[in-house]
Amino acid sequence: MRGVVLHAPGDIRVEDRPDPTIEAPTDAVIRLAATCVCGSDLWPYRGIEDVNGPAPMGHEYVGVVEEVGSDVRKVKPGQFVVGSFFASDNTCEICRAGYQSRCVHAELVGALGTQAQYARIPLADGTLVATPDLPADDLVPSLLAASDVLGTGWFAAVAADVRPGTTVAVVGDGAVGLLGVLAAQQLGAERIIAMSRHEPRQQLAREFGATDIVTERGDEGVAKIKDLTNGLGAHSVIEAVGTQESMMQAIRATRPGGHVGYVGVSHDVSLPGDELFFSGVHLHGGPAPVRRFLPELIDLICTRQIDPGKVFDLTLPLEQAAEGYRAMDERRAIKTLLRP
Numbered sequence: 394m395r396g397v398v399l400h401a402p403g404d405i406r407v408e409d410r411p412d413p414t415i416e417a418p419t420d421a422v423i424r425l426a427a428t429c430v431c432g433s434d435l436w437p438y439r440g441i442e443d444v445n446g447p448a449p450m451g452h453e454y455v456g457v458v459e460e461v462g463s464d465v466r467k468v469k470p471g472q473f474v475v476g477s478f479f480a481s482d483n484t485c486e487i488c489r490a491g492y493q494s495r496c497v498h499a500e501l502v503g504a505l506g507t508q509a510q511y512a513r514i515p516l517a518d519g520t521l522v523a524t525p526d527l528p529a530d531d532l533v534p535s536l537l538a539a540s541d542v543l544g545t546g547w548f549a550a551v552a553a554d555v556r557p558g559t560t561v562a563v564v565g566d567g568a569v570g571l572l573g574v575l576a577a578q579q580l581g582a583e584r585i586i587a588m589s590r591h592e593p594r595q596q597l598a599r600e601f602g603a604t605d606i607v608t609e610r611g612d613e614g615v616a617k618i619k620d621l622t623n624g625l626g627a628h629s630v631i632e633a634v635g636t637q638e639s640m641m642q643a644i645r646a647t648r649p650g651g652h653v654g655y656v657g658v659s660h661d662v663s664l665p666g667d668e669l670f671f672s673g674v675h676l677h678g679g680p681a682p683v684r685r686f687l688p689e690l691i692d693l694i695c696t697r698q699i700d701p702g703k704v705f706d707l708t709l710p711l712e713q714a715a716e717g718y719r720a721m722d723e724r725r726a727i728k729t730l731l732r733p
């Protein structure tokens with residue numbers, strides 16, 4: 394099969410890779426209908442994360458089940474399925490509490506590389522959720538979004554305790570931040586402030602439910618959020634970047650007693666204890682347990698109540714993956730969908 398491999402920072406190649414096979418009786422092999430490039434794929438692409446030799450890339454996926462192992466009971470060949478970037482058994486205590494991304498048997502799907510024609514998915518019964526029918530082609534991008542960016546934005550909104558009638562601020566205008574806006578709108582937020590300085594992203598944020606746009610960053614951005622909230626700060630703040638600046642911006646934009654939902658993969662963030670102590674905010678986040686939300690998200694998508702697939706503003710054949718990475722790296726594209 395063909396698959397995407399990162400050889401060194403900036404060096405993305407599409408190569409022949411071995412066809413995946415059933416290795417454990419709990420595995421499934423799927424044929425990808427679509428896959429995509431994640432903001433987190435840009436960390437190694439930019440050399441901010443180490444690249445140790447050629448690495449298969451990709452952890453977002455939807456597709457049709459080709460084959461299942463002998464212990465797989467729920468997932469059947471021919472089904473269209475959506476899964477998350479952590480495989481999980483969905484039966485252990487941590488999974489049952491809704492934290493499948495920290496399952497005691499969690500396996501990182503990214504290590505297997507779903508930017509490819511086929512992928513082996515471990516723990517298929519716990520990981521994969523089938524759609525009610527084979528979805529219409531125009532639903533595929535939205536279902537793919539559910540695999541990570543929508544599920545992550547949704548978790549961020551839940552972790553930030555978004556409720557009906559509240560004010561939410563969103564730090565980060567990548568796909569996750571934009572879909573955090575959509576999630577906040579679905580969860581009933583009254584006011585949603587998107588922090589973005591990029592016009593096309595502001596536009597999409599408004600389509601997803603943002604009521605206000607703040608272009609300032611850092612302390613100026615915080616001051617603007619305070620201005621818009623009677624000096625108090627937002628009830629809920631979604632942090633979808635993962636840098637020191639974005640994290641402090643999120644904490645400082647939250648009112649005492651409010652909640653920060655942080656889902657930007659943390660890079661060299663260290664929090665000042667004294668400031669955190671006196672802020673009085675709740676902090677919750679981490680790798681999103683996307684599996685928890687998949688049944689609900691698939692339903693919202695298949696009944697056409699939400700259209701998160703709008704975050705894909707570039708679609709390319711898998712063979713042109715390198716251009717897909719470049720476009721995102723240069724912020725010419727919000728998110729690249731790859732068609733195997």
Ligand SMILES: [Zn+2]
Nearest residue numbers: 483485488496
């Ligand atoms: Zn588990």
